[in-house]
Amino acid sequence: MHFPDSVKNIIKQLEAAGFEAYAVGGCVRDSLLSFTPPDYDIATSAAPDEIKEVFSDCKIVDIGAKHGTIAVITDDENCRKIEITTFRADGEYSDSRRPDSVTFVRDLKSDLARRDFTVNAMAYSEKTGLIDLFGGAEDLKNKLLKCVGEPEKRFSEDALRIMRALRFMSEHGFTCEAETEKALRKLKENLLKIAPERIMAELDKLLLGEFAEKIIIEYVDVLGVFIPEIKDCAGFDQRNNYHIYDVLTHIAKVVSAVPKERILRVAALFHDVAKPQCFILKDNLGHTRGHAAKSAEIAEETMRKLRYDNAAIKQVKLLIQNHDDKFKTDDVSVKKLLNRFGIETLEQLCILQKADDSAKADFVKEERKEQYLFIEKASEIIEKGECFSLEQLAVNGNDLLKSGFEGKEIGIQLQKLLEAVITGEAENKKEILLKRIG
Ligand code: ATP
Ligand code: MG
Numbered sequence: 001m002h003f004p005d006s007v008k009n010i011i012k013q014l015e016a017a018g019f020e021a022y023a024v025g026g027c028v029r030d031s032l033l034s035f036t037p038p039d040y041d042i043a044t045s046a047a048p049d050e051i052k053e054v055f056s057d058c059k060i061v062d063i064g065a066k067h068g069t070i071a072v073i074t075d076d077e078n079c080r081k082i083e084i085t086t087f088r089a090d091g092e093y094s095d096s097r098r099p100d101s102v103t104f105v106r107d108l109k110s111d112l113a114r115r116d117f118t119v120n121a122m123a124y125s126e127k128t129g130l131i132d133l134f135g136g137a138e139d140l141k142n143k144l145l146k147c148v149g150e151p152e153k154r155f156s157e158d159a160l161r162i163m164r165a166l167r168f169m170s171e172h173g174f175t176c177e178a179e180t181e182k183a184l185r186k187l188k189e190n191l192l193k194i195a196p197e198r199i200m201a202e203l204d205k206l207l208l209g210e211f212a213e214k215i216i217i218e219y220v221d222v223l224g225v226f227i228p229e230i231k232d233c234a235g236f237d238q239r240n241n242y243h244i245y246d247v248l249t250h251i252a253k254v255v256s257a258v259p260k261e262r263i264l265r266v267a268a269l270f271h272d273v274a275k276p277q278c279f280i281l282k283d284n285l286g287h288t289r290g291h292a293a294k295s296a297e298i299a300e301e302t303m304r305k306l307r308y309d310n311a312a313i314k315q316v317k318l319l320i321q322n323h324d325d326k327f328k329t330d331d332v333s334v335k336k337l338l339n340r341f342g343i344e345t346l347e348q349l350c351i352l353q354k355a356d357d358s359a360k361a362d363f364v365k366e367e368r369k370e371q372y373l374f375i376e377k378a379s380e381i382i383e384k385g386e387c388f389s390l391e392q393l394a395v396n397g398n399d400l401l402k403s404g405f406e407g408k409e410i411g412i413q414l415q416k417l418l419e420a421v422i423t424g425e426a427e428n429k430k431e432i433l434l435k436r437i438g
Pocket of ligand 2: 026027040
């Protein structure tokens with residue numbers, strides 16, 4: 001197993017001071033999988049004060065003395081911040097969220113025993129090699145996600161582990177061991193007791209996972225605890241030849257078809273979630289008019305509950321509201337689109353629409369090919385420096401003020417001029433535009 005020198009050195013320094021120290025958790029799991037871990041955690045028998053003492057010559061940050069975590073800042077470009085945590089044992093859990101007490105202990109075993117899944121409960125140091133008390137390496141080889149200890153007890157202690165299970169399955173393609181699976185489904189409602197922002201963080205990681213499609217479909221009952229509307233999408237037949245999948249399968253496929261970017265993946269998750277409630281049958285054909293607006297509403301409401309930031313909510317809403325629009329591809333229409341959305345949003349809309357169509361009947365992709373030309377047109381317009389926004393207009397508010405306009409009228413006139421420039425009625429030149437209003 002390969003660990004960076006900075007990690008090995010920290011372990012050695014703690015050992016030299018008479019303590020035990022190991023790389024633990026996610027970084028051991030990832031290293032065994034031959035991935036480069038996003039960060040490295042070290043667990044030690046040293047108490048927080050003792051850790052500080054050992055690293056008194058280094059730059060350290062106390063990131064939670066209560067939990068016994070101290071970060072050492074290194075000059076290793078690949079892992080600037082290494083978190084060192086004192087071995088802990090969690091006390092009783094009475095609220096499905098957090099332990100009533102945390103005690104620092106001197107033995108590694110208790111620290112590993114409190115960890116959620118066997119694959120996350122291994123330790124490593126150069127001195128000892130891999131320490132695997134719960135069969136994590138074997139489970140990792142078999143891609144099996146299994147609780148450390150008794151699953152019902154572990155999920156009752158901390159219901160967030162239910163979402164963490166889904167997230168690890170989505171990230172790594174693990175399957176869930178039978179007892180672990182039974183327990184997480186049984187206790188899923190306890191997720192409602194968990195701080196929403198913690199659910200959001202796990203949901204984001206789930207959505208960005210390689211296996212998101214599979215997990216969304218298989219664990220819709222769990223997601224349904226905090227997105228009730230998504231449960232109705234499971235098995236919902238759209239009764240329309242544009243669609244070959246039920247709504248949930250379609251949603252899951254679109255999530256996996258967009259790039260691994262948070263906004264796009266969240267937008268994909270919610271983009272059709274209101275279809276079941278908008279569904280009507282006309283001449284034996286399914287229609288879901290208004291589903292884009294309604295899905296955007298559900299996205300907003302759910303994202304607010306989960307404490308997503310306002311910018312994310314606004315962008316996801318915008319993408320969903322317009323995901324089903326057919327954009328024209330002539331010059332004037334594309335300039336108006338650029339003016340309305342800006343190039344970044346337009347690109348995201350194009351990606352979402354393509355992904356959406358990729359999860360429909362084959363003929364749809366063929367039929368819509370032309371429709372996506374709007375994005376190439378938009379790039380051409382930008383490249384040529386053609387005007388589509390007020391900022392690019394050759395006159396501004398001051399010019400109009402000088403020409404005798406006041407207050408609201410300035411904005412109205414500027415809009416009119418922009419419209420004339422976009423439609424090609426007027427050239428974007430100051431004297432021409434001033435003459436037009438003069
Ligand atoms: P990532 O690669 O996303 O960082 P990770 O496994 O390192 O994954 P973290 O959330 O960073 O996940 O947690 C670090 C370790 O702490 C886990 O590997 C696990 O051993 C333990 N852990 C974290 N959260 C919990 C929890 N809610 N219950 C039990 N153990 C947990
Ligand atoms: Mg981690």
